[in-house]
Structure formats: structure tokens, C-alpha cells
Amino acid sequence: MAGLRDTAAAVRQGSTRAADLLEANLAAIAEREAEIHAFNLVLADEARAQAASIDAAVAAGDDPGPLAGLTVALKDNLCTRGIATTCSSKILEGWRPPYDATVVTRLRQAGAIIVGKTNLDEFAMGSSTENSAFGPTRNPLDPSRVPGGSSGGSAAAVAAGFSAFSLGSDTGGSIRQPAALCGVVGVKPTYGYVSRSGLVAFASSLDQIGPFTRTVADAAVVLDVIGGHDPADSTSIPEVHPSLAVALDQGVEGLRVGRITDLPEGADPDVAERLEVAFDALRAAGATIVDVQVPAFTFGLTAYYLIAPAEASSNLARYDGVRYGLRVDAPDTNTMYGATREAGFGDEVKRRIMLGTYALSAGYYDAYYGKALKVRRLIHDDFERAYRNADVLLTPASPSVAFPFGAKGDNPLAMYLCDVYTIPTNLAGHPGMSVPFGTGADGLPVGIQVLAGTLNEPAMFRAAAALERAAGGAGGAS
Amino acid sequence: MSAIDGLPGDWQMVVGLEVHVELATATKLFSASANRFGDEPNTHIDPVTLGLPGALPVLNRQAVELAMRIGLALDCTIQPCTFHRKNYFYPDMPKAYQISQYDQPLNVDGHLDLPDGTRIGIERAHLEEDTGKSTHLGGAGGRIHGSEASLIDFNRAGVPLVEIVSRPDIRSAEQARQYVTELRAILVAVGASDAKMEEGSMRCDANVSVHRPGTPFGTRCEIKNVNSVRSLGRAIEYEARRQIDLIEAGERVVQQTRHWDEGDGRTHTLRSKEDADDYRYFLEPDLVPLAPSAEWIQAVGDALPMLPGARRARLAGATGVAADSEAAMVVVERGQDDYVLAVGAAGGDVARALVHVKEAYADQGATPTVPAADLAALTVLETGGQLTATQAKAVLADLVANGGGDAAAIARARGFEAMDTGALEAMVDRVIAEQADAWAKFCAGEGKAMGALVGAVMKASHGKADGKAVTALLQARRG
Numbered sequence: 001m002a003g004l005r006d007t008a009a010a011v012r013q014g015s016t017r018a019a020d021l022l023e024a025n026l027a028a029i030a031e032r033e034a035e036i037h038a039f040n041l042v043l044a045d046e047a048r049a050q051a052a053s054i055d056a057a058v059a060a061g062d063d064p065g066p067l068a069g070l071t072v073a074l075k076d077n078l079c080t081r082g083i084a085t086t087c088s089s090k091i092l093e094g095w096r097p098p099y100d101a102t103v104v105t106r107l108r109q110a111g112a113i114i115v116g117k118t119n120l121d122e123f124a125m126g127s128s129t130e131n132s133a134f135g136p137t138r139n140p141l142d143p144s145r146v147p148g149g150s151s152g153g154s155a156a157a158v159a160a161g162f163s164a165f166s167l168g169s170d171t172g173g174s175i176r177q178p179a180a181l182c183g184v185v186g187v188k189p190t191y192g193y194v195s196r197s198g199l200v201a202f203a204s205s206l207d208q209i210g211p212f213t214r215t216v217a218d219a220a221v222v223l224d225v226i227g228g229h230d231p232a233d234s235t236s237i238p239e240v241h242p243s244l245a246v247a248l249d250q251g252v253e254g255l256r257v258g259r260i261t262d263l264p265e266g267a268d269p270d271v272a273e274r275l276e277v278a279f280d281a282l283r284a285a286g287a288t289i290v291d292v293q294v295p296a297f298t299f300g301l302t303a304y305y306l307i308a309p310a311e312a313s314s315n316l317a318r319y320d321g322v323r324y325g326l327r328v329d330a331p332d333t334n335t336m337y338g339a340t341r342e343a344g345f346g347d348e349v350k351r352r353i354m355l356g357t358y359a360l361s362a363g364y365y366d367a368y369y370g371k372a373l374k375v376r377r378l379i380h381d382d383f384e385r386a387y388r389n390a391d392v393l394l395t396p397a398s399p400s401v402a403f404p405f406g407a408k409g410d411n412p413l414a415m416y417l418c419d420v421y422t423i424p425t426n427l428a429g430h431p432g433m434s435v436p437f438g439t440g441a442d443g444l445p446v447g448i449q450v451l452a453g454t455l456n457e458p459a460m461f462r463a464a465a466a467l468e469r470a471a472g473g474a475g476g477a478s
Numbered sequence: 479m480s481a482i483d484g485l486p487g488d489w490q491m492v493v494g495l496e497v498h499v500e501l502a503t504a505t506k507l508f509s510a511s512a513n514r515f516g517d518e519p520n521t522h523i524d525p526v527t528l529g530l531p532g533a534l535p536v537l538n539r540q541a542v543e544l545a546m547r548i549g550l551a552l553d554c555t556i557q558p559c560t561f562h563r564k565n566y567f568y569p570d571m572p573k574a575y576q577i578s579q580y581d582q583p584l585n586v587d588g589h590l591d592l593p594d595g596t597r598i599g600i601e602r603a604h605l606e607e608d609t610g611k612s613t614h615l616g617g618a619g620g621r622i623h624g625s626e627a628s629l630i631d632f633n634r635a636g637v638p639l640v641e642i643v644s645r646p647d648i649r650s651a652e653q654a655r656q657y658v659t660e661l662r663a664i665l666v667a668v669g670a671s672d673a674k675m676e677e678g679s680m681r682c683d684a685n686v687s688v689h690r691p692g693t694p695f696g697t698r699c700e701i702k703n704v705n706s707v708r709s710l711g712r713a714i715e716y717e718a719r720r721q722i723d724l725i726e727a728g729e730r731v732v733q734q735t736r737h738w739d740e741g742d743g744r745t746h747t748l749r750s751k752e753d754a755d756d757y758r759y760f761l762e763p764d765l766v767p768l769a770p771s772a773e774w775i776q777a778v779g780d781a782l783p784m785l786p787g788a789r790r791a792r793l794a795g796a797t798g799v800a801a802d803s804e805a806a807m808v809v810v811e812r813g814q815d816d817y818v819l820a821v822g823a824a825g826g827d828v829a830r831a832l833v834h835v836k837e838a839y840a841d842q843g844a845t846p847t848v849p850a851a852d853l854a855a856l857t858v859l860e861t862g863g864q865l866t867a868t869q870a871k872a873v874l875a876d877l878v879a880n881g882g883g884d885a886a887a888i889a890r891a892r893g894f895e896a897m898d899t900g901a902l903e904a905m906v907d908r909v910i911a912e913q914a915d916a917w918a919k920f921c922a923g924e925g926k927a928m929g930a931l932v933g934a935v936m937k938a939s940h941g942k943a944d945g946k947a948v949t950a951l952l953q954a955r956r957g
Contacts, residue, residue: 098525
């Protein structure tokens with residue numbers, strides 16, 4: 001399959017029609033979506049109209065942009081003007097945003113075609129997409145297993161060929177872990193690389209938007225379009241990013257690849273073995289493997305489950321039934337708040353709101369939220385020290401390959417452990433990505449996580465591209 | 479001290495004020511919607527104002543600048559600062575949190591000098607966003623509790639506020655009134671706000687406690703819903719007396735928030751400390767720290783106009799009145815002090831000009847219509863003895879009515895000539911003859927009688943007589 005750049009080039013030249021590309025995706029959706037349930041909403045009519053206008057523009061001699069005719073599936077926590085944006089929650093019932101997220105605007109301007117809004121764990125809280133109010137998404141590689149989460153719908157959409165690429169959001173691993181479980185590439189950029197304007201917030205200091213693609217090169221193409229400063233997001237990085245596409249061909253000669261010697265244990269043997277193979281592959285490609293320590297890494301999960309719920313308890317307080325979304329009527333305002341939130345939120349969301357409210361409460365703040373902030377600082381500093389000796393670090397993206405439905409559903413802690421390798425990066429604000437690297441148990445894909453320091457996406461992409469080449473191309477299974 | 483307080487015994491009140499002021503920005507604190515009062519409800523709204531999912535705040539530079547002006551005018555230190563979320567549920571609070579400043583406010587450690595020189599410390603002056611405005615229908619007293627329906631106007635939501643927190647340095651209701659009046663004058667002078675209490679663009683909460691001097695401060699209560707400078711004084715006085723009555727009856731003051739009821743002139747319990755919300759403050763992750771550069775602070779400071787206190791001092795220095803005299807206060811408040819000084823620069827008498835401007839220019843703005851040179855000419859006639867005070871007043875009325883003119887020509891047209899001494903003496907003798915009763919009383923030492931005699935001479939002279947000269951003649955005749 002041709003890469004995104006070549007496909008868009010063909011559309012821009014008129015040798016490939018956007019309408020044909022879209023119909024291939026819609027045919028795949030017609031065939032498997034009922035089983036997979038990647039989407040909360042398929043926008044077939046809108047997408048056909050968009051494709052027609054792209055083809056018309058090309059015919060008229062205009063250039064629709066670098067993503068001309070490429071289909072994209074959007075995680076349903078990205079605001080789309082006039083189109084329902086649910087966060088897979090009942091509480092947003094009936095709400096249609098009056099604006100597009102900045103990333104959606106940039107995709108539209110680049111000529112991409114939105115095929116639908118994808119399923120997620122409610123408000124991006126979860127690691128299996130089982131927490132969606134609209135039912136789970138199935139893993140296209142094995143429908144008896146979860147696709148990971150929270151961006152499970154976006155990962156599945158790319159893995160199933162429903163769209164050329166997709167966008168997700170990653171607060172503690174919600175792009176990288178489902179990418180690993182679905183055998184696609186998933187990138188969480190440096191915090192502030194991609195505008196959060198129009199991303200429905202879960203934990204604002206951790207949330208980042210990023211792409212799911214079939215190849216590392218495709219991810220670079222998408223990031224080059226959606227990245228960059230946005231005045232509508234005060235945390236957006238003002239510096240101009242170097243183009244990632246350029247970094248891809250540089251190889252890893254001389255690149256220092258770090259092995260975290262004090263990485264928390266817990267990866268399944270098949271996953272741990274693939275990590276060793278990954279180190280070997282990069283060494284063989286000319287990289288230097290160095291040992292580094294990130295002592296606070298192991299405290300990431302604990303700190304995260306105080307900081308993220310604390311922010312979420314505040315971010316989700318606005319869903320009160322007063323202005324939009326679900327309202328359960330009651331005789332007085334306070335009762336209405338309670339009834340609305342009781343009916344509108346699922347268990348996991350309620351659990352995190354309670355955790356976060358508690359962590360911020362007077363008398364507990366110092367012991368919980370305050371201490372977690374100190375741990376966060378330690379994690380950041382430990383990573384920074386490691387990056388003095390290494391350009392990138394390798395870890396598993398997920399401790400295991402895709403697991404069956406219900407395997408962790410009754411045990412929140414077991415589910416939280418799915419993100420043990422991804423969470424510290426969010427706390428540090430650094431970039432990370434998952435690249436498919438062969439298979440583990442039951443022939444299911446294993447994702448290797450490549451981590452790098454602030455705005456060092458070029459090094460991260462160099463290593464990821466080398467792993468992809470070593471694995472034999474996109475998906476590692478071809 | 480209790481004489482100033484008006485409090486019984488040796489009690490003294492201790493008051494700190496929290497003043498919220500809406501900044502006169504073009505747009506809201508974190509969005510591009512207009513910051514305008516009095517328009518149709520819900521016409522100045524946007525995704526940020528309504529707290530729609532995915533909408534992010536972007537700090538308004540003009541709001542920061544106006545807040546810095548306030549800080550500099552109050553001699554505060556401007557420091558690197560952060561924004562926090564103050565979390566609580568209320569229907570007119572769209573995000574269920576207010577973005578405010580918490581442990582690192584923009585302005586700290588300043589002071590405000592009252593006109594009499596008393597220095598009131600300023601603890602902080604920080605930026606925050608306003609809430610929407612609720613109207614509760616069908617309930618008692620317009621409260622949400624028991625109401626049948628509530629209407630919300632989000633035009634005010636997100637309007638930039640600066641909260642100015644004084645130290646507990648205020649010792650009387652009168653000082654509290656002076657503080658708010660002076661603060662308002664400063665806010666208007668620096669262009670930070672129109673600071674209208676009646677429109678709610680300036681709101682005031684008072685922390686009140688009582689103690690006996692030399693003993694620790696008492697337990698304080700916070701008084702809310704004070705909507706005018708006058709109510710502020712009444713509310714503070716009521717509250718201090720309430721607390722003294724409690725203590726003298728052997729009871730304790732309980733820390734609580736109390737609501738001032740303008741109708742019955744009392745404060746009522748709103749909530750006690752135990753019921754206070756836990757706001758769960760934490761750093762606002764959607765904003766970055768704000769650290770105004772030294773250059774920016776310098777530029778804002780350099781552009782500040784002269785403040786009311788300094789203007790009063792300047793006027794006092796030029797005219798000889800006290801800086802906190804009514805004339806200095808009134809004329810500076812109207813912004814007419816420059817004009818008074820201009821009269822002096824035009825060769826006029828500034829002291830006379832101050833009196834005339836205070837008395838006759840109430841309807842004039844900061845740029846009176848009468849040219850300073852015309853008023854200067856009038857004061858010269860007056861001090862030179864060509865016009866009496868009464869005549870000068872009449873000429874001034876003509877000047878104001880006509881927007882200026884030649885004072886000497888007006889005086890001639892009105893037939894004002896300095897009276898011949900002989901004619902005046904004859905007139906005084908005639909009045910003494912006609913007003914025998916008043917004259918007898920005057921000779922017996924009744925001060926009031928002099929007024930009647932002088933008045934009669936003035937009347938007989940059709941206002942041409944000089945009051946001082948008449949008084950001197952009467953006293954000479956009495957011997």
C-alpha cells in the first residue's frame with residue numbers, strides 16, 4: 001500500500017480520485033464495522049461531498065493540500081462543528097460543538113476527508129475501550145480481544161482499513177497502547193506540539209493529540225500538518241518544529257539508544273523478548289546502546305492516578321445539566337446536578353472524579369495531589385538526566401499483547417497497569433511513540449515504545465523508522 | 479478612638495476590605511467576546527465564556543496591563559504570577575470553576591493613603607474572571623433557594639476583575655468610606671475601571687471584627703451584598719455593634735459570612751465557616767505562568783497619570799487650602815485642578831479660582847467651557863477691590879452661562895462699580911435708622927443681628943456693596 005505522501009500526491013496530480021479512495025474505505029466499513037464498532041458516527045454523506053469537492057478542485061487546477069483525499073477518523077473527543085461529539089458518554093447527549101478543533105481545521109485545510117468519529121473509553125478514561133457508553137470496540141486483528149484504549153476506535157479504524165489514518169488523544173498512553181495492540185504506529189508528541197484547542201479535556205496538563213498511521217513515515221506526514229503553534233492554546237509551544245519527514249532517512253548511525261535498567265517489571269515474556277530484539281536491531285543498524293536509570297519511573301502510575309483524576313474532577317464539573325448535554329430534571333438545582341451526573345457518567349468516570357476530588361480536598365491536598373506533583377517533577381528530572389546520555393529510550397508500549405474482553409474489567413488496578421510504561425512520559429511532557437515490531441503470543445502484534453526528550457521528535461522518528469525497517473516494513477508482518 | 483468609631487466604651491473596630499472591580503477592557507479576560515454592561519442578555523458569549531468542552535482560555539494582555547496599572551497606582555510590587563482554578567458548582571459559573579490567582583498574585587504589598595494621610599496597607603490585587611448573573615424568579619428575596627426558575631445572563635461571565643484586598647488597617651466606618659472613595663478615584667484616574675458600585679462594576683466585601691486596643695483582634699465576619707459607599711458604612715457600623723453586643727452579653731462571635739440587608743439595616747447569617755466551600759484550588763493547567771518583564775512594568779508605570787492624592791497635594795500647595803479640604807477633594811474629583819492652576823498661570827488668583835470652580839463648575843467636566851484667562855481676569859477684578867464677592871459671583875454666573883467673556887465688560891454692563899465710600903456710609907446710617915430693633919440687638923452683642931443689618935445694606939445697594947466694608951462700618955458705628 002502506498003504511503004500517505006504518495007497517495008496524496010496522486011490525488012493532487014489527478015491520477016487518483018479522492019472519491020475512489022473514500023469508497024474503498026466505506027466498503028471496508030460496510031463489511032466489518034458492525035462487528036468492530038470502531039465508530040460512534042460514520043459520516044459517509046459528508047465524506048462523499050468532501051471527496052467530490054477535492055476531486056473538483058484538482059480538476060479545476062487547484063491544490064487541495066498535502067493530505068488531499070486522505071481519509072481520517074477522529075476520536076470522538078475532538079470537536080467537529082455541527083457534528084455530535086460525545087466522548088462516548090451519555091452526558092454529552094445531543095451536544096453539537098459550534099466549532100472545529102484546531103487539528104480538525106488544519107486537516108480540512110490540508111485536504112483530508114473526515115469519515116467518522118471513533119469510539120473511546122468514556123472521556124478517554126480506560127485502556128480497552130470497554131468503558132464506552134456505546135459499547136466496546138473490537139480488535140480487528142482478533143475480534144475476541146480489546147483494541148486497547150482509550151483511543152481504541154481510532155486504532156481499530158486504521159488497522160481495519162476504515163481510514164487512511166486517524167487521530168487520537170494520549171493522556172497516559174491512550175494512543176501508544178492501542179497502537180501497540182492493533183499493530184499500527186501511534187505517536188504522542190511533546191506536550192504543546194499539537195494544539196489542544198477543541199480537544200475535550202480529560203487531564204489538561206497531560207493530554208496531547210497525535211496520529212495513528214500504518215507507517216512511521218505516514219505519522220510524520222500527519223504531524224507536519226497538525227503540529228505547530230496555535231494562539232488558541234496557551235500551552236502550545238511557540239517554537240517552529242523541524243519537519244519530521246526529513247529525519248526519516250537519516251538512519252540511526254551514532255544514535256544513542258538508552259536501555260532503562262530500573263524499568264518496572266511486569267512485561268509478559270513475549271513482549272520482553274521483542275524489546276531485546278529491538279535493541280539488537282538498532283545496534284545492528286549502527287546505534288549505540290547505553291544503560292540509563294530513571295529511578296522515579298516506577299512511581300509514575302501512582303502520581304498519575306492522583307494528578308489526572310484531580311484535573312478530571314475539575315474538567316468534568318462543567319457537565320452539570322445547566323447549559324448543554326443531558327439534564328435529568330429535579331425540583332431544585334443541586335438535586336438536578338446529582339441526578340444528571342449520576343445518570344450521565346459511567347462507573348470509571350465517577351471513580352476518577354471521586355479520586356480527584358478527594359486528592360484536592362482541604363486536609364488531603366498535601367499528602368496526595370501535592371506529593372504527586374513532587375513525584376512528577378522527579379520523573380521529569382530523572383528523564384532529563386537520562387537524555388544527557390541517550391537520544392532515545394526503548395521500552396515496551398504495553399506489558400502485553402491485546403487481551404480478551406472482560407480480562408481486566410472487574411479490576412481497575414489491573415487495567416491501570418496497562419499504562420505503566422506510557423504514563424511517565426506524559427508526566428514529563430516528553431514525546432513517545434509506539435511502533436509495531438513483530439508479534440508475540442498468539443501471533444498478535446507487539447509495539448515497541450520509543451521515547452525522547454522535549455521536541456526531540458526527529459531522533460524518535462529516526463529510531464522508529466529503523467525499527468520498522470528491521471521488522472520488515474509496515475506492521476512488521478509483511 | 480471610640481469617638482471616631484462611634485462605638486460604645488473603649489471598643490475599636492478592625493476592618494479589612496475586599497474590593498472587586500471590573501476592568502475597562504474591550505474584551506473578556508480569556509476570550510474575544512465584548513466586555514460591555516447593560517446589553518441584551520447572552521449576546522456577548524462564546525465557547526470559552528460558556529465553558530463549552532474543548533474551549534481554552536487565552537489571557538487578555540490589556541487586562542494584565544490594567545491590573546498592573548492598579549498595582550503600580552497602589553505602590554504594589556508586580557511579581558511573576560500564576561492562575562489557579564477555584565472549584566465550586568453554581569449555575570452561573572459555566573465551567574464550575576473560576577480562574578483566579580491564589581498563592582502567587584500579580585500585585586502584592588502596596589498601600590493606599592487616605593486624604594488625611596492615614597496609610598491603609600494593600601495585601602494583594604489579583605486578576606480573576608467574573609461569573610454570569612443569575613436572576614431567581616418566584617423565591618423569597620431573589621435567592622436561589624425556593625425560587626421557581628432561574629435566568630442566567632452570561633454576558634458578565636469571564637469579564638476581567640481585579641480583587642483588591644486591604645490589610646485590616648481600617649478603624650472606622652468613615653475610614654472605610656474614605657478608602658473606597660479614594661480607591662474608586664484612583665481606579666478611574668488610571669483608566670482601569672469606571673468603578674460604579676451601583677452598576678456592580680465595583681463591589682465591596684468587608685471583614686469586620688472588634689477588640690479593645692492592646693488586645694488581639696477578635697473573630698471576624700465577612701459582610702457581603704454592600705452596594706454603595708453609604709451602605710458600606712452602615713453595614714460596618716451595624717456589624718461592629720452586633721459583635722460588641724454579643725461579647726458584652728457574654729457570648730462569642732462566630733466566624734461566618736453575613737449578608738447585608740439594605741431594607742432592614744441588618745446583617746444576616748449566610749453561612750458559617752464549617753459550611754464554607756472547599757474550593758480545591760490547583761494550578762490552572764490551561765494557562766502558563768505570567769511574568770511581566772521589567773520593561774513592560776516600567777512602560778506601564780511611566781504612562782500612569784498623576785494620582786488624585788498627588789493632585790490634591792499640588793492644588794493645596796498652590797492655593798493654600800488643606801489637601802483634604804472639601805474644595806481640594808471636590809475639584810480634583812471633577813478633574814478641574816489643572817484648570818484652577820491654569821487660571822493662576824494666566825495671572826489670576828488661584829485661591830479665588832478654586833472657590834469659584836468648586837461653587838460654580840459642578841456641571842462642568844475636566845475641561846470647563848470658560849477660558850482660564852477669562853476667570854483669571856475676574857479674580858483680578860475681585861482681589862483688586864473692583865468687584866465685591868457677591869458681584870464677582872454674578873459675573874461668574876454670566877461667564878459660565880456664556881462659556882466665557884470679558885469679566886470687566888460684564889461687570890460694567892451689570893452696572894457694578896465700586897461704591898463711593900460716602901454713599902456707602904449714608905446707606906449704612908439709613909439702615910441703622912430703619913432697623914432700630916436689629917441695631918439695638920447688634921449693640922447688645924447679638925451676632926445674628928449683624929447678618930440682618932448687612933443683608934439690608936446689601937439689598938439697598940442692589941448687591942453692589944462690599945460685605946466686608948459694610949461689616950467694618952457697622953462695627954465702627956457701634957464703637
